[in-house]
Amino acid sequence: MQIDPRIKSRPLYDPVVIRPKAKKHLFIGAGAELDALYASLPQEQCIRVAGGADGLTEALRAELDKVFETLPLASAVYVCGSEGFMWDIRNLSLAAGLADEQVQMCEPTTKERRLFCTHCYEITEGVTHSPQACSACGRLLLVRDHYSKLHGAYVGVQINAEDPADIPETEELV
Amino acid sequence: MSTDSIRVRVSGIEQVSPLIREFTLEAIDGEFLAFSPGSHVVVEMPAEPRPHRNAYSLLSDPRDSGCYRIAVRLQEQSRGGSVYMHESVKVGDELSITPPANLFAPNWNAGKHLLLAGGVGITPFMAYLPELKRRGADFELHYLYRGSSTGAYREQLKAELGEQCFLYDSEAGQRCALGELLADQPRGTHVYICGPEELIAGVREVTEELGWPASHVHFEAFAAPQPGKPFEVELSRSGRTVKVDGETTLLEALEDAEVDVPHLCRGGVCGQCVTRVLSGDIEHRDEFLSAAEREQGDCIMPCVSRASGKRLVIDL
Amino acid sequence: MRMAPKPIQSFRDDFTYSNSPGAVARFPFPFPEDEYMYSVNIEPHVTPGPEGSVYEHLLDIDEHYLSEMHERDLVLKENPKRCLAMPHMDLACWDMIDRVMHCFSEDYPEHFKLTKAGDQWTWENKLLNINDSFTFGDSSTLPLPPMEYIGRQVQGDFALLDQRDGDLFMDAGIVTCPADWSLAFDAGMGFKEWHGPVPMAHEMGIFDRALKYLCAIPLGRPVRRLNWTLTVNARMDTSPETYPSWGSDRASVTPENVGEKVHLRVELQVLDRMSRSNALMFSIRTYLISLEDLVTNPEWAKRMHRVMKGLPEQLIEYKGLTRFHPLVVDWLAKYDPAN
Numbered sequence: 001m002q003i004d005p006r007i008k009s010r011p012l013y014d015p016v017v018i019r020p021k022a023k024k025h026l027f028i029g030a031g032a033e034l035d036a037l038y039a040s041l042p043q044e045q046c047i048r049v050a051g052g053a054d055g056l057t058e059a060l061r062a063e064l065d066k067v068f069e070t071l072p073l074a075s076a077v078y079v080c081g082s083e084g085f086m087w088d089i090r091n092l093s094l095a096a097g098l099a100d101e102q103v104q105m106c107e108p109t110t111k112e113r114r115l116f117c118t119h120c121y122e123i124t125e126g127v128t129h130s131p132q133a134c135s136a137c138g139r140l141l142l143v144r145d146h147y148s149k150l151h152g153a154y155v156g157v158q159i160n161a162e163d164p165a166d167i168p169e170t171e172e173l174v
Numbered sequence: 175m176s177t178d179s180i181r182v183r184v185s186g187i188e189q190v191s192p193l194i195r196e197f198t199l200e201a202i203d204g205e206f207l208a209f210s211p212g213s214h215v216v217v218e219m220p221a222e223p224r225p226h227r228n229a230y231s232l233l234s235d236p237r238d239s240g241c242y243r244i245a246v247r248l249q250e251q252s253r254g255g256s257v258y259m260h261e262s263v264k265v266g267d268e269l270s271i272t273p274p275a276n277l278f279a280p281n282w283n284a285g286k287h288l289l290l291a292g293g294v295g296i297t298p299f300m301a302y303l304p305e306l307k308r309r310g311a312d313f314e315l316h317y318l319y320r321g322s323s324t325g326a327y328r329e330q331l332k333a334e335l336g337e338q339c340f341l342y343d344s345e346a347g348q349r350c351a352l353g354e355l356l357a358d359q360p361r362g363t364h365v366y367i368c369g370p371e372e373l374i375a376g377v378r379e380v381t382e383e384l385g386w387p388a389s390h391v392h393f394e395a396f397a398a399p400q401p402g403k404p405f406e407v408e409l410s411r412s413g414r415t416v417k418v419d420g421e422t423t424l425l426e427a428l429e430d431a432e433v434d435v436p437h438l439c440r441g442g443v444c445g446q447c448v449t450r451v452l453s454g455d456i457e458h459r460d461e462f463l464s465a466a467e468r469e470q471g472d473c474i475m476p477c478v479s480r481a482s483g484k485r486l487v488i489d490l
Numbered sequence: 491m492r493m494a495p496k497p498i499q500s501f502r503d504d505f506t507y508s509n510s511p512g513a514v515a516r517f518p519f520p521f522p523e524d525e526y527m528y529s530v531n532i533e534p535h536v537t538p539g540p541e542g543s544v545y546e547h548l549l550d551i552d553e554h555y556l557s558e559m560h561e562r563d564l565v566l567k568e569n570p571k572r573c574l575a576m577p578h579m580d581l582a583c584w585d586m587i588d589r590v591m592h593c594f595s596e597d598y599p600e601h602f603k604l605t606k607a608g609d610q611w612t613w614e615n616k617l618l619n620i621n622d623s624f625t626f627g628d629s630s631t632l633p634l635p636p637m638e639y640i641g642r643q644v645q646g647d648f649a650l651l652d653q654r655d656g657d658l659f660m661d662a663g664i665v666t667c668p669a670d671w672s673l674a675f676d677a678g679m680g681f682k683e684w685h686g687p688v689p690m691a692h693e694m695g696i697f698d699r700a701l702k703y704l705c706a707i708p709l710g711r712p713v714r715r716l717n718w719t720l721t722v723n724a725r726m727d728t729s730p731e732t733y734p735s736w737g738s739d740r741a742s743v744t745p746e747n748v749g750e751k752v753h754l755r756v757e758l759q760v761l762d763r764m765s766r767s768n769a770l771m772f773s774i775r776t777y778l779i780s781l782e783d784l785v786t787n788p789e790w791a792k793r794m795h796r797v798m799k800g801l802p803e804q805l806i807e808y809k810g811l812t813r814f815h816p817l818v819v820d821w822l823a824k825y826d827p828a829n
Contacts, residue, residue: 007686007687008685009679009682009686021383073359074384074386096361097360097362098362099387100387102387118672118730119732119733146687147683148676148677148679149678150678150679151675155730158734161733162738162741163738164738207709207710208765209765210765210766213709272708273711274708275706275708279653279768283654389655438708445702445706446702
């Protein structure tokens with residue numbers, strides 16, 4: 001038996017392909033992969049929304065709410081950006097009545113992770129190393145690969161709770 | 175999963191269309207439980223050489239645990255179950271049913287529920303409707319039937335649902351334009367289909383062509399097992415050989431030989447009875463296995479599928 | 491319940507929790523063999539089970555009822571988000587109320603009474619001095635949201651799993667005594683997602699088979715399985731949320747205090763189909779026994795040693811036993827005649 005050490009809740013990102021039967025194609029974010037797909041379709045079938053570099057800001061959210069209102073049932077959403085941002089878009093899409101298979105994500109543009117602190121439930125953005133101090137409660141968190149699509153985040157658990165002196169070396173996340 | 179049965183008494187029989195009879199069932203011991211819309215039970219009818227076992231949707235109000243109601247269409251190509259229900263079952267008779275199980279539940283996250291019924295396929299939706307109304311959900315019922323044989327409950331439905339109910343009597347030339355109906359639905363709609371295979375296949379084809387997300391298309395497709403050629407099956411663990419005649423399913427033959435195979439729907443849908451095949455060619459007739467699994471040729475759903483040759487060796 | 495509920499004992503700070511001889515005798519010892527490995531160890535939960543056993547009724551309550559309900563109250567006061575229910579789970583929560591109230595009033599009539607007149611229900615819980623009348627299905631007629639209301643009256647953690655698209659989603663629950671998982675983080679996950687961190691079992695196909703089996707559970711045919719881990723001190727709330735306050739317990743085990751400090755923690759997990767909503771009720775009923783009490787049964791003592799000695803490294807790590815596992819094996823050795 002081959003043991004795969006990967007935690008199974010961590011998402012994998014397949015190459016993005018056009019949903020050929022979709023009536024409307026919504027592109028969110030920026031990236032070469034999205035540009036190429038966008039260019040391959042008739043313009044009248046496409047909506048392009050820039051942004052996402054700063055995550056799902058209030059302004060972007062308001063803009064997207066308006067765009068989603070116009071989408072037909074047979075739509076496709078393609079999103080590029082940080083991992084947390086892409087899952088925010090997926091959750092917005094589901095709330096707007098789309099299905100999971102209608103939302104496709106590019107490979108995340110950065111290795112930065114969104115971290116959910118399991119002790120105070122607050123979020124720390126842009127995490128690249130483990131352990132990482134929680135931006136809210138300050139606890140030093142081990143960044144695990146267990147992933148929540150709802151939070152768009154990895155889980156962080158205090159690393160030295162068993163022995164305060166036992167702080168492992170910082171590792172870069174992949 | 176094999177489950178022990180519930181004894182019931184038939185407390186009412188009503189002819190609800192020329193070919194469809196409705197049976198009201200009451201629990202002999204204790205009370206029924208309320209159920210969820212889309213649930214079915216398998217009714218066991220005493221017969222020789224073995225009991226008939228057919229799955230029927232519950233059509234009564236799911237919150238009403240006083241009785242369960244089912245409706246049975248008389249099938250021309252019946253293996254005996256529907257004929258038995260129509261000709262032999264009388265008010266006061268006792269039957270056995272399995273506890274309700276649900277392979278066709280509504281998705282309550284849907285923004286709109288589009289119900290498509292063909293003939294006796296109206297039955298699960300009879301249980302959907304009271305719950306949809308209680309929740310104030312957005313829904314439409316489209317009901318296709320033949321006036322001279324099916325079309326049960328249509329007057330009642332029209333009266334209760336008004337503009338949310340669309341009736342299509344094919345014998346009166348009324349066609350449901352699936353393409354138009356399915357092209358013009360709001361985001362968040364889920365469609366549910368229960369009816370003949372052609373209707374299900376038609377809707378699946380149209381929704382795919384229209385770009386619907388597959389997870390928003392739900393269908394209930396119990397396949398009544400069809401007869402085939404006789405074959406033999408060898409049970410690799412015991413070395414026994416069991417003969418399966420043309421009128422008998424592999425599952426029934428195994429049960430006759432007292433080999434316990436878990437099962438739920440007996441109609442090629444639930445996947446409980448899937449069994450590993452070690453050698454022999456398979457004629458797949460189920461709705462459960464994926465194309466890739468069929469291609470592999472190493473598992474079979476014995477409730478409906480058969481050997482395409484003379485012999486199978488299975489891992490039992 | 492054949493054992494009267496004891497006065498409140500604590501699962502924290504001074505840990506006054508203890509098992510009576512009767513509670514030790516009915517402890518659900520989880521190892522059928524000398525070697526432990528994962529399996530789809532699910533079986534029908536046919537009731538009534540053996541009289542007086544933890545399997546007698548659908549939901550077991552025992553001498554620790556008041557203590558566990560008190561502990562649950564402490565956890566919820568510290569962190570109300572340990573209980574949640576997504577809006578589409580409202581009917582499932584009422585199904586759970588229905589199931590718990592019917593079972594308790596039939597199985598433990600000396601403590602619970604349900605009176606129904608149509609949708610007007612009156613519920614009496616004499617152990618907690620509750621006497622409420624409400625309209626079934628109308629959450630505004632309960633003093634608390636339905637999940638919290640019923641969850642505060644049942645021993646063990648509960649989750650309600652919504653069944654959609656051939657998967658089971660963790661969409662509601664009350665989880666105040668978990669073996670190291672967080673409802674707040676796992677909320678909304680599918681079956682294989684929330685089992686994501688479990689090592690090895692995915693490759694063994696355990697979750698594929700279990701999911702198929704669980705999705706097909708019919709009404710009135712519950713199933714059960716046992717799960718286990720080791721917990722230092724009689725601590726119910728070994729959640730990730732509170733790990734900073736209990737993690738150091740794991741470093742407190744010494745050869746002298748193993749028997750008293752280390753507890754075998756067994757979860758009796760029951761899955762039961764909810765009637766109106768088609769959700770699955772997942773009850774996780776936790777039993778704690780100190781190794782000292784456990785070894786009063788020579789068969790358990792011998793087997794416990796063999797199972798602990800043969801435990802795969804990955805499981806030791808996953809279950810968080812690394813720091814004290816060798817001490818446990820050494821301490822148990824003297825109870826195994828093979829040594």
